Amino acid sequence: MIDLRPLRDEPDRVRQSQRARGEDPGLVDALLAADVARRGAVRRFDDLRAEQRRIGRDVATAQGPLKGPLLVQAKELAAEVREVEATLADADAALRAAHLAIPNVIEDGVRPGGEDDYVVLEEAAVPTYDFEVRDHLALGELLGAIDVQRGAKVSGARFYYLTGIGALLEFALVNLAVAQAVAAGFTPVIAPALVKAAAMEGTGFLGAHAAEVYRLAEDELYLVGTSEVPLAAYHAEEILDGGTLPLRYAGFSSCFRREAGSYGKDTRGIIRVHQFDKVEMFSFCRPADATAEHQRLLGWERDFLAALELPIRVIDIAAGDLGSSAARKYDCEAWLPSQQRWLELTSTSNCTTFQARRLGIRLRERDTGGGVGPVATLNGTLCAVTRSIVALLEVHQRADGSVAVPAALQPYLGGREVLEPRR
RNA sequence: GGUGGAGUCGCCUAGUGGCCGAGGGCGCACGCCUCGAAAGCGUGUGAGGUGGCAACACCUCCGUGGGUUCAAAUCCCACCUCCACCGCCA
Numbered sequence: 404m405i406d407l408r409p410l411r412d413e414p415d416r417v418r419q420s421q422r423a424r425g426e427d428p429g430l431v432d433a434l435l436a437a438d439v440a441r442r443g444a445v446r447r448f449d450d451l452r453a454e455q456r457r458i459g460r461d462v463a464t465a466q467g468p469l470k471g472p473l474l475v476q477a478k479e480l481a482a483e484v485r486e487v488e489a490t491l492a493d494a495d496a497a498l499r500a501a502h503l504a505i506p507n508v509i510e511d512g513v514r515p516g517g518e519d520d521y522v523v524l525e526e527a528a529v530p531t532y533d534f535e536v537r538d539h540l541a542l543g544e545l546l547g548a549i550d551v552q553r554g555a556k557v558s559g560a561r562f563y564y565l566t567g568i569g570a571l572l573e574f575a576l577v578n579l580a581v582a583q584a585v586a587a588g589f590t591p592v593i594a595p596a597l598v599k600a601a602a603m604e605g606t607g608f609l610g611a612h613a614a615e616v617y618r619l620a621e622d623e624l625y626l627v628g629t630s631e632v633p634l635a636a637y638h639a640e641e642i643l644d645g646g647t648l649p650l651r652y653a654g655f656s657s658c659f660r661r662e663a664g665s666y667g668k669d670t671r672g673i674i675r676v677h678q679f680d681k682v683e684m685f686s687f688c689r690p691a692d693a694t695a696e697h698q699r700l701l702g703w704e705r706d707f708l709a710a711l712e713l714p715i716r717v718i719d720i721a722a723g724d725l726g727s728s729a730a731r732k733y734d735c736e737a738w739l740p741s742q743q744r745w746l747e748l749t750s751t752s753n754c755t756t757f758q759a760r761r762l763g764i765r766l767r768e769r770d771t772g773g774g775v776g777p778v779a780t781l782n783g784t785l786c787a788v789t790r791s792i793v794a795l796l797e798v799h800q801r802a803d804g805s806v807a808v809p810a811a812l813q814p815y816l817g818g819r820e821v822l823e824p825r826r
Numbered sequence: 827g828g829u830g831g832a833g834u835c836g837c838c839u840a841g842u843g844g845c846c847g848a849g850g851g852c853g854c855a856c857g858c859c860u861c862g863a864a865a866g867c868g869u870g871u872g873a874g875g876u877g878g879c880a881a882c883a884c885c886u887c888c889g890u891g892g893g894u895u896c897a898a899a900u901c902c903c904a905c906c907u908c909c910a911c912c913g914c915c916a
Contacts, residue, residue, distance in 0.1 A: 445886095449875085449877090450876095452884090452885060456897085458896075460844075460847095478896055479896095642836095
């Protein structure tokens, strides 16, 4: 939810944001109108309710014959209050709906446009190979690391088994990522992968992304697509002490995605799957620090990918391709030799106060004696396991189908320097 | 899954229909006292909203959502969460 106060003062800023995203600027005016309508309803209700309470007090103290007429008056007033209360409830609901319809206001500098209108911030030299490269699935099968056939047999398309060195690779990547996060001061967290609707809604995943989400109707629970959801909701309805900020969490969880509408896309291997594990960074900080924190998260993502010795490209996502919660988003992509293209490995979003407002997360500045204010939330992938494996295998492959292990990962693989094909 | 108990302003707690539209204690903040501190004393101490330049006034919130009533923290219904015991179990 966007902040209504600046909206009242500078509606044009929000209208421009809407246009940059390719969304309807008219929604802004609908929201403003709903806001005015609600405030009118609040006033009517407050005044009436105040009168009702005055009369209620009189009824309580009235004696004998005076009581009868007062009761009659009170009854009439009660009916009126009920009516106005219903009007207020409608106005509240209308405001909320109009409020939820508007995505976060983009940060200054975000380029307008869609998926292809990103800005390249940095691009590594593309590696070359003097042999015919294999794709990650061929390599994974050679190594006995990936089994998609049995994944499909047991669970269906877009499921897989990581076996042998593949399974070990997951643990190594996760351990490396967690070690880096802890060294940077993050609190490691094992988060729930099943959450209630409130957590899903609060993080903005039941809007445009609703079709992406697995829902367990029987239990009214949702499978998270990222631990961003349980990490953001961790402090829901809380007032954080400003002195403790920034709060940084590194959450590990499985991630579940329906991948509805991606039929035919990335069908080979484990690039696009229904279930994978991920280490996710999440920060709660002061709104004024959010932009700097965003850069820090991006920095940690790059550190991790550098440790894996992957050639990467960093892009600044265009307005129309941001999620509803993000004011700005950067993706880190790794080179995929088999497809001669860049593949998204990590993504970091600055959600400013948008998510926090929905989730009821605020902060209190104790030191400065200040009041309660909004808090900003940011998230960033540290390690999405399957795609990291994809990039690792492809980039570090050698002519004989073996794969070199980057130095930083070796300690987490028992010192192994090369992954050798099974015979 | 079953049975019983409980959810009140940071924490503890009072409160079974109308000066509780929330009292007390702890904690915290400020002041007095003190060379300084502790103790003691005094004052203050939730969030959201509406109107107002402001002082301030008013409204909402006692787990959540309904209901009864002129009036609900208090009565009724449903749900949620927590605790205890039983059953089952990784």
